[in-house]
Amino acid sequence: MRRSERPMLSLPRPLLLAFLLLLLAQVAHHHLDRERYESVYRGLGRPFSATLYRGLAMGSEQLLGYLLAIRLQLHDNQVGRHFRYSLIDYSLLIDWLDQISDTSPGTEYPMLLASRVYTSTGNREQLRQILGFIERRFDDDPQLHWRRLAESSVVAKHKLGDLDLALRLARKLSQQPTSVDLPHWARDLEFLLLAELNELESAIAIVQALLTTEAVNDPDERRFLQGKLSDLQQRLSESRQFPVK
Amino acid sequence: MTKQTIALFRYLMLGIISRRLFVLVAVLLLAAVLGGSFLQELAIINGDAIVSAFIADALRYSMALLALLVVASAVAEDYESSQFERLLTMPLARWQYIAAQFLAITSLCLLLVLPVLLLVSLYSGPAIGFYWAAALWMELLLISLLGLLAILSLEKVPLAVFFTLAIYLLAKLSGLISLMLAESVRLSDGSVASRTMEMIFGAILYVIPDAGSFAESDVFFGGFDLLARLGDQLLSVTVYALFLLAVCLVDFYRKEFSF
Numbered sequence: 001m002r003r004s005e006r007p008m009l010s011l012p013r014p015l016l017l018a019f020l021l022l023l024l025a026q027v028a029h030h031h032l033d034r035e036r037y038e039s040v041y042r043g044l045g046r047p048f049s050a051t052l053y054r055g056l057a058m059g060s061e062q063l064l065g066y067l068l069a070i071r072l073q074l075h076d077n078q079v080g081r082h083f084r085y086s087l088i089d090y091s092l093l094i095d096w097l098d099q100i101s102d103t104s105p106g107t108e109y110p111m112l113l114a115s116r117v118y119t120s121t122g123n124r125e126q127l128r129q130i131l132g133f134i135e136r137r138f139d140d141d142p143q144l145h146w147r148r149l150a151e152s153s154v155v156a157k158h159k160l161g162d163l164d165l166a167l168r169l170a171r172k173l174s175q176q177p178t179s180v181d182l183p184h185w186a187r188d189l190e191f192l193l194l195a196e197l198n199e200l201e202s203a204i205a206i207v208q209a210l211l212t213t214e215a216v217n218d219p220d221e222r223r224f225l226q227g228k229l230s231d232l233q234q235r236l237s238e239s240r241q242f243p244v245k
Numbered sequence: 246m247t248k249q250t251i252a253l254f255r256y257l258m259l260g261i262i263s264r265r266l267f268v269l270v271a272v273l274l275l276a277a278v279l280g281g282s283f284l285q286e287l288a289i290i291n292g293d294a295i296v297s298a299f300i301a302d303a304l305r306y307s308m309a310l311l312a313l314l315v316v317a318s319a320v321a322e323d324y325e326s327s328q329f330e331r332l333l334t335m336p337l338a339r340w341q342y343i344a345a346q347f348l349a350i351t352s353l354c355l356l357l358v359l360p361v362l363l364l365v366s367l368y369s370g371p372a373i374g375f376y377w378a379a380a381l382w383m384e385l386l387l388i389s390l391l392g393l394l395a396i397l398s399l400e401k402v403p404l405a406v407f408f409t410l411a412i413y414l415l416a417k418l419s420g421l422i423s424l425m426l427a428e429s430v431r432l433s434d435g436s437v438a439s440r441t442m443e444m445i446f447g448a449i450l451y452v453i454p455d456a457g458s459f460a461e462s463d464v465f466f467g468g469f470d471l472l473a474r475l476g477d478q479l480l481s482v483t484v485y486a487l488f489l490l491a492v493c494l495v496d497f498y499r500k501e502f503s504f
Contacts, residue, residue, distance in 0.1 A: 055421025058414075060462040063298040070287050070295075106466070112290055 041083050044075060044092040050102030057103070065104025072096050073113055085121035090129045093118065101137055108144055111137060115148040119155045127160050135169060142180045149173050150186050157193065167193050174206070184221040191228070200236040204229065249337055253345035254352075260319055261353055269311060274360055277303040281368075291466070297368040298465035301361070301377050305384065305460060308357045309413070312385045313392040316350060317405045320396040330502045343493050346393055354385040373464060376471040380460030383482040387458060388413055390489040398496050416453045422446060457481045 008016070047053075047068075057064040072093075076083045097110040111134060118130045134152045138145045149169055157166035170189040176182060187210070194203035207229045211222065280303060281296040288295045323329055332342060358378045366374025391412055395405035415422065426446055429439060458481040464471060 051424060052421070055418065055424055058417035059456050059459055060298065060302050062463045062466045063295070063302055066288070066291065066295045066298075067284075070284065073289070074287065106468075108290060116289070 040079060040081075041087050042078060043087075043089055044072075044096065046092060047096045047099040050099045053099060053103040062104045062107065065100050065107050066109055068096075068100050068103065069107070069109040069113060072100065073117065085118060086123040086126065088118075088121075088126075090118070090121075090123075090126040094129060094133045097133060098137075101140065106141065106144070108148075111145050111148040115151045115155070119152070119159070124160060127155070128162075128165075131156055131160070131165065131169070135172070138172065142176050146173060146176070146180065146182050146186055150189060153189055153193070163193070163197055167197070184218065184224070188225070188228075191232075195228075195232055195235075200232050200239065204232050204236065207232065246338075246341070250341045250344050250348070253332075253337070253341060254348040257319065257345055257349040258352060260322070261315055261349060262356075266311075266315065270308075270357065270360060273304065273307045273311070274364060277307070278364070293368065294465045294467070297365060297373070298462045300368060301365050301381075301460075301465065302462050304361050304364070305381055305462075308361065308381070309385060309388045310410075312350075312353060312357055312389045313406060313409055314402075315353060316346075316389045316392045317396040317402045317409075319349075320346070320393065321400070321402045321405075324400050329500075333502055339497050340494055343490065343497055346493075347390070347490060350389040350393065351386060354382050354389060357385060358382045369465060372471060376464060376475060377460060379475055380478055383478055384459050387454060387482055387485060387489075390486055390493070394489055394493050394496065397493055397500075412453055415449065416455065417459065419450055419453065419455055422450060454481065454485045458485060 048056075053064060053068065054061050076085060076088065097114055100110045101107070114130050114134050114137075119127060121127055121130070131152050134145075134148050138149045142149075150173060153166045153169035153173070156162050156169060160166075167190065170193050173182065174187045174190040176187075191203040191206040191210075194200075194206065207225050211225055211229070277300045281300040284299050285292045285296045329342075333339070358381050361381060362374050362378035365377045369377075388409065392405060392409045395408045396402065399405045399408060426443055429443065457477050459478070461469075461474060463469065464474065
């Protein structure tokens with residue numbers, strides 16, 4: 001049984017007035033507190049050059065690289081609070097990540113921070129910057145960084161909604177020579193994205209190329225690709241018979 | 246001769262080993278493990294390697310300082326209590342004192358390295374544990390010999406410790422110093438002052454041990470030939486340790502002791 005309610009305007013005027021005033025006070029307090037909260041945030045300083053870090057490492061370059069990465073990772077936690085990633089200056093952040101990567105080459109930590117932590121930003125421009133960093137540093141060691149590039153492709157597609165960028169990153173993965181040991185799904189990412197974009201002819205061409213070259217030797221993977229190929233061909237012929245208007 | 250040297254070595258060891266030394270080592274090990282555990286909580290990947298390298302490096306520097314302080318204070322005590330004068334009234338040659346000190350330093354370094362071997366092996370496995378223990382033993386030996394030379398010459402603990410640490414840091418930062426020298430040459434106006442400075446630093450870098458004389462913590466992150474690294478370090482440390490012993494002997498023989 002629903003109890004009937006009296007209309008708001010029938011409430012005593014002082015109570016209504018007090019409610020409105022307190023609501024305004026709450027909003028104003030929240031606004032001011034937010035400004036104060038953001039003013040407490042201390043931005044990133046400029047990093048030293050990797051050459052200097054390597055000199056200062058006293059023979060422990062790898063360890064120093066990791067310690068710098070952990071220090072950077074903790075930057076968004078200050079005075080017991082977690083700050084939004086959008087507050088971070090991503091140009092400086094990328095400078096830090098570059099210097100750490102150069103201080104201890106062969107470490108995956110900066111790329112991991114970039115792809116798992118700093119892609120959490122809600123700012124699209126910052127997201128583009130960090131994906132640009134991952135794309136650029138991937139070439140340092142494709143074998144070490146392929147996971148990060150695959151993650152970036154997914155982030156570009158789903159979070160940024162930039163299918164061209166997602167496709168470019170996926171293509172970079174699929175074009176790696178066979179000497180780079182990648183799982184099949186990573187090489188297949190490009191045609192899967194193309195299929196999703198309804199670029200069926202391009203997707204079919206890539207799958208056919210994969211099947212005719214030596215790139216795929218695993219029988220299960222060949223079976224998967226053949227299944228995908230017939231699926232794509234069927235979708236293509238259906239789209240030709242019943243074109244979408 | 247050998248018996249006398251061994252007896253002197255045993256006497257020196259008795260002076261060095263104390264309950265306080267073991268307590269200090271235990272505290273240092275505990276602090277390193279606690280610091281490492283904190284880092285492990287923060288690391289997203291490679292936590293084990295980061296923690297092992299951190300513990301190993303933290304123990305390297307703390308044990309180096311401990312070894313240096315023990316050696317310097319033991320010799321300083323000999324100066325203060327006129328022990329040298331007493332020793333020289335006995336049928337002992339001066340080189341025997343240096344030989345006994347060398348044996349005592351070798352044993353002290355071994356004592357300090359044993360718990361590190363156990364701890365690092367626990368974190369990183371026996372292969373890396375043995376590498377680190379052997380490499381650290383050589384590094385501690387080098388620093389302690391440098392400390393011995395410093396205290397024999399300067400006779401005061403603070404001076405000897407600062408001098409040794411300065412040389413140690415110069416050696417560890419030799420890469421950075423070389424880089425700064427190269428940069429300064431590029432930027433300098435070619436004046437006499439800048440060329441003189443360049444020559445002085447260049448000469449210092451020739452005299453101090455280079456980075457190859459020290460344990461390398463990069464091995465914790467894999468992909469290194471541990472035996473080859475140890476071989477290189479052994480060669481470098483042997484040459485430098487012999488040089489230091491020779492300088493100690495020269496300095497000690499030149500000293501006048503009043504009876």
